[in-house]
Structures are given as C-alpha cells and as structure tokens.
Amino acid sequence: MQSREIRLRRRPTGVPEPDDFQLVTVEVPEPEEDEVTVRNLFMSVDPYMRGRMRERHSYATPFEVGAVLSGGSVGVVTESLHPELEPGDAVLGNFGWRESFTTLGGKLRRLGPLEDLPAPPQAYLGVLGLTGMTAYVGLLEVADLQEGETVFVSGAAGAVGSVAGQIAKIHGCRVLGSAGSRKKIDWITQELGVDYAFDYHEGRLGEHLREGAPEGLDVYFDNVGGSHLEAAIGHMRRFGRIALCGAISQYNDAEPPPGPRNLFRAITMGLTLRGFLVSQFNEMADEFRTAMTQWLDDGRVKYRETIRDGIESAPEAFIGLFDGENMGKMLVRLGKA
Amino acid sequence: MQSREIRLRRRPTGVPEPDDFQLVTVEVPEPEEDEVTVRNLFMSVDPYMRGRMRERHSYATPFEVGAVLSGGSVGVVTESLHPELEPGDAVLGNFGWRESFTTLGGKLRRLGPLEDLPAPPQAYLGVLGLTGMTAYVGLLEVADLQEGETVFVSGAAGAVGSVAGQIAKIHGCRVLGSAGSRKKIDWITQELGVDYAFDYHEGRLGEHLREGAPEGLDVYFDNVGGSHLEAAIGHMRRFGRIALCGAISQYNDAEPPPGPRNLFRAITMGLTLRGFLVSQFNEMADEFRTAMTQWLDDGRVKYRETIRDGIESAPEAFIGLFDGENMGKMLVRLGKA
Numbered sequence: 141m142q143s144r145e146i147r148l149r150r151r152p153t154g155v156p157e158p159d160d161f162q163l164v165t166v167e168v169p170e171p172e173e174d175e176v177t178v179r180n181l182f183m184s185v186d187p188y189m190r191g192r193m194r195e196r197h198s199y200a201t202p203f204e205v206g207a208v209l210s211g212g213s214v215g216v217v218t219e220s221l222h223p224e225l226e227p228g229d230a231v232l233g234n235f236g237w238r239e240s241f242t243t244l245g246g247k248l249r250r251l252g253p254l255e256d257l258p259a260p261p262q263a264y265l266g267v268l269g270l271t272g273m274t275a276y277v278g279l280l281e282v283a284d285l286q287e288g289e290t291v292f293v294s295g296a297a298g299a300v301g302s303v304a305g306q307i308a309k310i311h312g313c314r315v316l317g318s319a320g321s322r323k324k325i326d327w328i329t330q331e332l333g334v335d336y337a338f339d340y341h342e343g344r345l346g347e348h349l350r351e352g353a354p355e356g357l358d359v360y361f362d363n364v365g366g367s368h369l370e371a372a373i374g375h376m377r378r379f380g381r382i383a384l385c386g387a388i389s390q391y392n393d394a395e396p397p398p399g400p401r402n403l404f405r406a407i408t409m410g411l412t413l414r415g416f417l418v419s420q421f422n423e424m425a426d427e428f429r430t431a432m433t434q435w436l437d438d439g440r441v442k443y444r445e446t447i448r449d450g451i452e453s454a455p456e457a458f459i460g461l462f463d464g465e466n467m468g469k470m471l472v473r474l475g476k477a
Numbered sequence: 478m479q480s481r482e483i484r485l486r487r488r489p490t491g492v493p494e495p496d497d498f499q500l501v502t503v504e505v506p507e508p509e510e511d512e513v514t515v516r517n518l519f520m521s522v523d524p525y526m527r528g529r530m531r532e533r534h535s536y537a538t539p540f541e542v543g544a545v546l547s548g549g550s551v552g553v554v555t556e557s558l559h560p561e562l563e564p565g566d567a568v569l570g571n572f573g574w575r576e577s578f579t580t581l582g583g584k585l586r587r588l589g590p591l592e593d594l595p596a597p598p599q600a601y602l603g604v605l606g607l608t609g610m611t612a613y614v615g616l617l618e619v620a621d622l623q624e625g626e627t628v629f630v631s632g633a634a635g636a637v638g639s640v641a642g643q644i645a646k647i648h649g650c651r652v653l654g655s656a657g658s659r660k661k662i663d664w665i666t667q668e669l670g671v672d673y674a675f676d677y678h679e680g681r682l683g684e685h686l687r688e689g690a691p692e693g694l695d696v697y698f699d700n701v702g703g704s705h706l707e708a709a710i711g712h713m714r715r716f717g718r719i720a721l722c723g724a725i726s727q728y729n730d731a732e733p734p735p736g737p738r739n740l741f742r743a744i745t746m747g748l749t750l751r752g753f754l755v756s757q758f759n760e761m762a763d764e765f766r767t768a769m770t771q772w773l774d775d776g777r778v779k780y781r782e783t784i785r786d787g788i789e790s791a792p793e794a795f796i797g798l799f800d801g802e803n804m805g806k807m808l809v810r811l812g813k814a
Contacts, residue, residue, distance in 0.1 A: 191745075365741065384740075384743050385744065387744070398736060398738055399738060400740070401733045401736060404702065404727070406721050406750065407752035407754065412750070413740075413749070416747050417744065417747060420747050
C-alpha cells in the first residue's frame with residue numbers, strides 16, 4: 141500500500157512558504173508483531189510546530205530536514221497484529237502529515253470503534269484533545285482562575301483561545317477576547333458569549349482593555365505574546381495571573397523580540413507569569429475529558445473547525461495559521477471515515 | 478525643639494544628585510493627646526525609594542517635590558502622651574529622612590525599652606526588619622524554595638540578597654551569587670557560605686551561571702532585573718521559579734528598558750516569574766521574626782551594615798546604593814542611642 145506524506149524540504153526563514161515542504165509517496169509496510177496499520181482521517185496543524193522547524197530546540201526536538209513531519213492525528217486501524225487493537229478502531233497518535241502508516245500499537249491511544257465514537261473523530265484533535273486540554277489546564281490550573289474574575293484571552297477565536305473563553309464563561313467570569321477579523325469577533329461574542337471582543341488591528345490594545353475591563357484584569361491567557369502581553373501586563377489588577385501559553389506573534393521572527401517593557405509592574409502589582417506546556421499536566425487528562433464531554437453534551441462549549449482537504453493542502457493549512465485563516469481549530473482531512 | 482530633615486528639591490533625572498535634595502531645619506511640635514515625640518537613631522535608604530521620586534505611581538504614592546521624604550526609621554521616644562509608649566521605648570516607623578518628629582503613637586511599632594532590645598536597634602531596619610523579611614518571603618513563599626535546590630541570588634552582597642543567600646544555605650541549597658566587587662565576593666563566599674560568586678562586571682553572566690550551576694537553576698531571586706534576569710531565564714531548569722523582587726539596574730532609566738528576549742523560554746520550560754512586595758505577606762511577620770531571631774542567635778545568619786553618619790549624609794547614602802557602595806544594609810545614623 142502507498143501513502144503520501146509531507147517532508148520538511150528546508151528550514152523556513154520567516155513565514156513558512158509552500159516550497160519549504162515536499163509531498164512524497166512512500167510504501168507503507170505490512171504490520172509485524174504488535175504493529176498496526178492506520179489510515180489517517182484528520183491531522184492537526186498547530187502554531188507550535190513552527191518552533192520545531194527551527195534548528196534549535198524549542199518545545200520538542202527539531203524536525204529533521206528531509207524527514208516526514210509529525211503532529212497530532214486521528215485515524216482508523218486497517219490491519220492489526222496488536223492484541224488490543226482491531227480494524228475499525230479509531231486511534232489517536234502523533235503521526236500527522238501522512239495518509240497512512242504502520243507503527244507499534246503501543247504508540248497509539250485507542251478511542252474505540254470508529255462508528256461508536258460519541259464525537260466526530262477530529263474532535264479528539266481539538267476541543268476534546270490537547271487543544272481543549274491546553275485551555276482547561278491553562279485557565280484553571282496555571283492561572284488559577286476564580287469564579288467571577290475578569291479574564292482576557294488573546295487569539296480568542298483560535299483553537300485554544302475559543303475554548304478558553306468558554307471555560308471562563310462557565311466559571312462566571314467576564315471575558316475579553318482579541319481576534320483578527322470582524323467575522324471572528326462576531327462568532328466569539330454572538331455564539332461563544334465573550335463579553336467584549338475587539339480586532340487587534342484596530343485601535344490601541346491598552347484602550348480596548350480599559351474599555352472592556354475598566355477595573356483591570358485578574359487573568360490573562362496569552363496565546364500571542366509581544367504587544368498583547370505588554371498591554372495585558374499594563375492592565376492587570378493586583379495579584380493578577382498570566383498563563384503564558386503561546387506567542388504566535390513572534391514564531392516567525394528570526395531573532396526573539398524584546399520582552400515586555402513593563403515587566404517591573406509584576407513587582408509592584410504582585411503579578412505571576414507562568415509558562416506551561418499541556419504535557420506537564422497529563423495527570424489532569426481524565427478530569428479534563430469528563431468535564432469537557434459534559435460541557436459539550438450540555439451545549440455549554442461549542443466549537444468550530446476550519447478544514448482543508450487532502451494531504452497536499454497541509455502546508456498551506458499550516459501557513460494559514462499565521463495569517464489567522466482559521467476559526468477555531470485548523471485541521472486537514474486526510475481520508476473519509 | 479528643632480530637627481533637620483531632607484526634602485525632595487526636584488525629581489531626579491537619571492542617577493540622583495545631591496542637589497536633588499535639600500536639608501531644612503524645622504520645629505518639632507510638642508506632642509498632643511495620643512502623640513509621641515521621637516528622636517531617630519537610624520534611617521534606612523532603599524533602592525525602591527528611587528521609584529517614589531518619579532512623578533508616576535510606582536510601589537507607593539510618589540514623594541512630593543518640596544516635602545520631606547519618608548522611609549523606614551528606628552528611634553527612641555523622648556516625650557509621650559500615648560498610653561502605651563514611654564520615654565525610652567524604641568519604636569519603628571516610616572519617619573526616616575528626619576532627626577526628630579512628633580506623630581500619633583498608633584503609627585509606630587513599639588520594640589520595647591531601648592536598653593532591653595535583644596539586637597542593635599538598626600537591625601530592625603535590616604535583617605530583622607522588612608529587608609530580612611523580603612528575603613524570607615521571597616525565597617520561601619514566592620519562589621517556593623525546596624531543600625537542596627540550586628538558587629541564584631543577584632545583588633547577593635546587598636541588604637536583601639545577603640540574607641536571601643544565607644536562608645537558601647540554611648535550606649541545604651547550592652547558592653550562586655552576583656555582586657559588584659572582589660571585596661563583596663570575598664565576603665559572601667568566605668563568611669556567608671555562598672558556593673559560587675562572581676563579579677557581574679567580569680565575563681558573561683550566562684557563562685558564570687553555567688560554570689556555577691552546570692545542571693541549571695531551580696530558583697532565581699532577582700534584585701537586579703535587566704541582563705541578570707535574561708541570563709537567569711536562559712539558565713533555568715524545567716519548572717524553575719523566579720522571584721521578582723527588584724530591578725536596581727533600571728531604576729534610574731528614563732524609559733523602562735525592553736524585557737527579557739527569552740521570555741518564551743518560560744513556556745517551553747514551564748517557568749514561573751512572580752513579582753512581590755513584602756507588604757503582601759504581612760501575615761508571615763511573626764513566623765519570620767521567630768525564625769530570623771533563632772538564626773541570628775545560632776550564628777547561622779550574619780549581617781553587615783554600611784553606615785553613614787548624620788542626616789546631611791542621607792542623600793549621598795541613598796545615591797551610593799546605585800554605585801554599590803554598600804555591603805549589606807545601607808543605613809544613616811541620625812543620633813546616638
């Protein structure tokens with residue numbers, strides 16, 4: 141059997157370009173003992189992957205030039221020599237950027253028979269997966285969100301931000317959100333319940349924060365970094381907490397930009413800035429899945445996906461993240477269920 | 478009775494100059510009901526006071542041009558119409574920058590009869606006072622120091638830093654310290670037990686940290702900000718904690734300098750940066766005083782003072798903080814006990 145996969149042709153300089161990637165057709169080996177062959181249904185593209193395209197160590201070991209990329213994927217088992225996985229089982233793994241693959245069954249998480257899944261399979265890459273869990277642990281654990289506080293979420297129409305805003309609303313908070321287009325603003329205010337949303341291209345960030353939160357912010361969930369972080373620091377209330385989740389504004393910069401000029405305010409206001417990776421909080425996975433499943437059932441968390449079709453569209457889907465092309469989670473559909 | 482006091486003649490630009498201050502002789506009023514008159518013995522000069530000399534709000538309300546300055550002071554009651562204070566009582570207050578004053582007794586903390594104090598009165602401005610308590614809460618509460626960790630303290634021969642380093646040693650930690658002269662390095666290594674000390678004028682900060690802590694830092698106690706903070710962020714271990722206590726390197730800057738360029742590392746390494754003022758932790762005062770009194774009795778905490786004589790030397794003592802003239806706590810002696 142053949143599969144197509146995306147390799148890193150060269151390390152991007154600045155904003156990635158389609159030519160930084162290469163589409164290659166490969167043979168998928170037959171499974172041997174304890175192995176399975178999987179046909180991918182969806183793969184995730186995430187901003188953090190940009191860091192792995194650098195030579196330096198970032199979140200994880202760098203991608204290698206010439207090798208297939210990797211990332212979150214959900215697929216269905218087609219052949220199995222693993223005792224606990226059967227053809228038809230939906231599985232979650234880190235085998236994105238390819239249509240099919242063969243690997244040890246132990247490297248996959250079994251979700252159950254595809255046809256019995258309580259949610260669409262791609263939800264396990266988004267709201268029910270690491271994306272949703274990032275919002276959950278970032279707000280509730282890292283930022284120690286309390287009922288009724290005032291919260292600012294940047295990238296509030298993105299995969300993580302759109303979930304974070306809704307979790308804050310469920311906790312009785314006032315929520316401010318920034319996004320990059322009118323359409324996104326409309327979505328997060330009219331459908332997700334964000335109280336005050338603004339387009340960060342328009343006006344000054346600090347003025348938006350003053351207007352949306354005259355008393356200041358208790359919590360800032362940072363997906364953007366840069367000027368967003370500086371503006372938020374300048375508007376935090378005493379003992380405010382900042383969860384440093386991402387910094388998409390600077391992922392394509394050749395050199396890291398200067399940090400916030402007003403970091404001294406952390407001293408005078410007793411602020412906490414805490415960075416995190418969702419992987420630090422693996423022990424909260426069950427708690428998260430239980431809560432999120434309930435919220436989805438109750439209609440208290442809604443989600444959108446921006447789906448591109450076919451492995452050949454994966455590079456453009458990834459590049460589109462930096463242009464804000466996605467509403468909610470950006471996904472690539474690799475095969476029909 | 479007359480007293481001399483120091484007023485702010487004008488707001489300093491850059492490093493403060495003697496002409497920014499003015500020495501004035503005033504009448505000290507007789508005490509009325511519930512008031513006392515106090516003759517100061519020592520006053521504290523502290524880097525944070527520079528922020529209060531700006532027009533903008535910093536730690537506290539700005540000092541007013543033309544008005545007497547204020548700050549920590551210890552003195553002895555000379556006259557009292559307050560039921561709980563007697564002549565001869567040592568008192569702690571916020572009435573520095575003046576030789577004598579009359580105020581409501583309720584604004585002072587009674588230490589007991591001057592002749593019975595278990596420590597020299599000026600120790601209540603330093604190691605037994607807010608200075609020592611800043612080191613205590615910053616390390617143990619803000620940075621959540623654990624036994625046996627590796628800790629870097631900047632300004633490690635200063636008032637707060639010299640105490641912080643010793644508290645870390647008491648907790649079985651490996652301690653790195655930066656200071657600005659060979660004499661200071663000798664003091665903190667030979668007398669205070671700092672394991673690896675370096676002069677920050679010499680070599681690169683990052684190289685010193687790598688040499689002194691090949692495995693990286695668990696905790697950084699920041700008194701300096703700027704390049705010290707950036708170097709420390711670059712050398713923190715996973716889940717490291719940074720207590721943001723002060724930023725003396727930038728107090729005289731007209732505009733706040735850019736923040737650390739490597740703040741993104743807080744995300745990938747799960748770092749926490751937490752700013753604080755000692756006043757947030759008033760409920761820990763008794764615990765602190767009990768612990769510190771014991772450590773002083775046991776000889777486990779030692780301290781030095783740099784003393785200038787006479788109210789007229791207060792501006793120079795203050796200015797000298799920014800030249801690193803002090804070993805340990807900088808004090809001005811205002812009168813003989």
